[in-house]
Amino acid sequence: MTTHLDRLLFAQGGQCFFCRKPLPKAEASVEHLVASANGGTNDDGNCVACCKALNHLLASKSIKDKMQIVLNQRGHIVCPDNVSPQPNPAPTVSPATAAPKPTPAAVNGASTAIDLVQSDLKKRGASRPRKVSTLTSTIKALLKQQQKPNSDAEVANLIAELQKRGKVIVSDTNVTYKLG
Ligand SMILES: [Zn+2]
Structure with a gap:
């Protein structure tokens, strides 16, 4: 029998909705975007499959708080369980097209x-x-x-x-x- 989680995982190509890492079913859980406690439904439109650790962190927070958590990652979401000790290698940029180096102040700002x-x-x-x-x-x-x-x-x-x-x-x- 196909469960809700199976269906969501299939629709997401077997990846976590947030960090997009391959997500084995054993590490996946159904995240209700609008928490059940806040009246969220079990419909697919309100549910995603994601890493258990992130689901635990998001829990029954408001959708606003959840968006803030996601936005704070600036497009580089790593779910709590998947954080590797090594920082990701910087993207390689060919010298010909490389932008001018940012000033130290700009680096600090970012x-x-x-x-x-x-x-x-x-x-x-x-x-x-x-x-x-x-x-x-x-x-x-x-x-x-x-x-x-x-x-x-x-x-x-x-x-x-x-x-x-x-x-x-x-x-x-x-x-x-x-x-x-
Ligand atoms: Zn994840």
Whole structure:
């Protein structure tokens, strides 16, 4: 018998709706774009198959918060379970068509929230937050100061990504760092 998940996966070519990685059924789950808790239906028009980890993160957030999480990734969505420790190689551009190198200021302006947080934590040295709650408020304040999205979901997402990068180790309510 074909399940709802099978059908969605087939329609998506066997890929996660968000990160577009090949998605084995065992790692897939049905994400209700408008959460069931918010009145979302089981219709295919409201459902996608995606990595379980991202589904867990999106949970019953409002569609606005979900869009914010997706948009914050700036078109390079990597679901929480699929984050690899190595950064993606930069796209190769042939020298003839290469655009002029951006100035350092432009590079800083384009830095992602995650890199911003990581370098800020690195700078803090011994005064890094030791508790998840403090780390959360520290990141929130930093994002706010940089006028970047700073919802609870965004901060939780960043902490999850730092963990995936192996930069932050969360044990119960305590945080330790491996920032190098
Ligand atoms: Zn995914």
